[in-house]
Amino acid sequence: MRSLPFFPEEATATAREVDAMFGVxxxxxxxxxxxxxxxxxxxxxxxxxxRPDDVGTPHEAWWLEVIxxxxxxxxxxxxxxxxxxxxxxxxxxxxxxxxxxxxxxQWMWKFEHPNGNREINHLHVPTGQTVKLTMTSEDVxxxxxxxxxxxxxxxxxxxxxxxxxxxxxxxxxxxxxxQYCGAEHSRMVGSIVVMTPxxxxxxxxxxxAGGQAPVAVGAQLFQSLACYTCHEMGPxxxxxxxxxxxxxxxQVPLEGGGMVLADDAYLRESILLPAAKVVKGxxxxxxxxxxxxxxxxLIDLISYLKSLGGAPAMGTGAVNPPGSSSPSSGGPAGSMxxxxxxxx
Numbered sequence: 001m002r003s004l005p006f007f008p009e010e011a012t013a014t015a016r017e018v019d020a021m022f023g024v025x026x027x028x029x030x031x032x033x034x035x036x037x038x039x040x041x042x043x044x045x046x047x048x049x050x051r052p053d054d055v056g057t058p059h060e061a062w063w064l065e066v067i068x069x070x071x072x073x074x075x076x077x078x079x080x081x082x083x084x085x086x087x088x089x090x091x092x093x094x095x096x097x098x099x100x101x102x103x104x105x106q107w108m109w110k111f112e113h114p115n116g117n118r119e120i121n122h123l124h125v126p127t128g129q130t131v132k133l134t135m136t137s138e139d140v141x142x143x144x145x146x147x148x149x150x151x152x153x154x155x156x157x158x159x160x161x162x163x164x165x166x167x168x169x170x171x172x173x174x175x176x177x178x179q180y181c182g183a184e185h186s187r188m189v190g191s192i193v194v195m196t197p198x199x200x201x202x203x204x205x206x207x208x209a210g211g212q213a214p215v216a217v218g219a220q221l222f223q224s225l226a227c228y229t230c231h232e233m234g235p236x237x238x239x240x241x242x243x244x245x246x247x248x249x250x251q252v253p254l255e256g257g258g259m260v261l262a263d264d265a266y267l268r269e270s271i272l273l274p275a276a277k278v279v280k281g282x283x284x285x286x287x288x289x290x291x292x293x294x295x296x297x298l299i300d301l302i303s304y305l306k307s308l309g310g311a312p313a314m315g316t317g318a319v320n321p322p323g324s325s326s327p328s329s330g331g332p333a334g335s336m337x338x339x340x341x342x343x344x
Contacts (some may be wrong), residue, residue: 011148011169011194014090018150021082028075041179074313090151093164097132100125101299102213104135104142104155114284117204118214121302123175123188125167126200132164134264143179146192152178158272160264167194218304221297230286240278244311247308253280267302 010016026077047056102124113124123133135144135155142155144163148171169323195203230241248267251259255278256333260266269276271293293301305326 001008001229007172008147009169009171010150011167011171011173012150012165013168014086014165015148017086021086024082025079028079032072050184072244090163094133094164096129097164099303100131100133102133102135102144103137103178103295103299104137104154104188107184108138108179109144109188109190110296111175112296113204114213115204116217121175122193123190124195124200124203126191126197127167127170127194128164128197128292130164132162134160134162134299136295137158141176141182142181142188145176145178146173147176148173149192152194154179160268170194172197214300214303214308217297218300218302218307221293221301222304225293240283242282244305246310247343250269252277254278255280255282262308264302266327267305268298269302271298312335 007019010019013248082140098114100114102123103110109121109123111119113119133144135153136159137155137157139157141157143152144155146165151163151165151167151169153161155161169195173192173194175190175192177185181188196226242266244262247262250262252262252266253259260277272288274291275284278284
């Protein structure tokens with residue numbers, strides 16, 4: 001199908017499977033369309049009324065009705081299973097995926113690389129590397145669409161969505177906003193530039209000077225925003241909020257019952273709407289940072305919090321490993337300084 005003019009290039013491994021699935025569905029649809037059309041013509045000719053007094057003869061063929069109901073049913077279930085499997089594959093990034101960030105804004109795309117390099121409307125990536133792109137919007141709903149990758153994903157304000165891809169062919173591929181987003185929607189375009197690993201390394205080395213990795217920028221923001229005044233700082237420090245040392249990826253108990261997974265969306269909400277989900281054992285005293293930091297700074301803070309590995313510290317509000325004691329509601333929380341963002 002790659003040679004057909006109405007199919008875009010296949011630049012990822014999943015693009016080939018998407019085209020294969022589409023081709024099978026198209027072939028099945030054409031087969032049954034032609035079969036039904038031919039049978040209609042045959043029946044019209046063979047069983048037409050030849051005399052005015054012709055009356056049809058009743059036939060009981062229940063097995064025929066079972067066949068023409070069961071066969072399409074099993075075909076449709078097979079199509080559903082194939083599509084559902086591919087859907088989940090496309091929306092669950094492999095463990096080796098490298099984190100990139102994207103922000104949609106009327107009318108441009110802003111990208112951030114793991115090392116801190118930033119681009120507008122263009123994203124350079126190496127072949128063979130699995131890229132996980134976490135996306136958000138600064139204003140309205142956009143949609144990240146790359147036809148050559150067979151990708152389309154809504155990009156929503158106030159939330160994170162993600163896609164992943166593993167490019168297989170060097171080249172420059174069109175990027176579109178696939179959701180009408182305002183007067184200049186048609187100009188919100190860009191490109192994904194796929195390079196060899198060697199060329200990509202050289203491109204990174206020749207990028208803008210002074211760029212810092214999101215983790216380093218997030219650490220500076222944590223200090224400049226004075227988050228440490230409420231979060232634990234080591235022995236003897238009376239914390240007023242939970243530590244997030246190693247909390248990312250763990251379940252967090254909440255006031256009033258229930259649990260929540262500490263993922264990107266939870267950390268974002270904790271920074272902007274700290275009273276939305278209060279960690280069990282702590283008071284909702286943290287002020288909101290909504291309007292004080294932009295989307296890029298949020299990305300940097302979250303990247304920093306995610307970098308704090310290890311088991312959740314005492315007093316974080318996170319579920320501790322089996323055999324450990326429950327989170328404390330105050331007082332010193334550990335010997336390692338905690339660099340967390342939200343106090344919840």
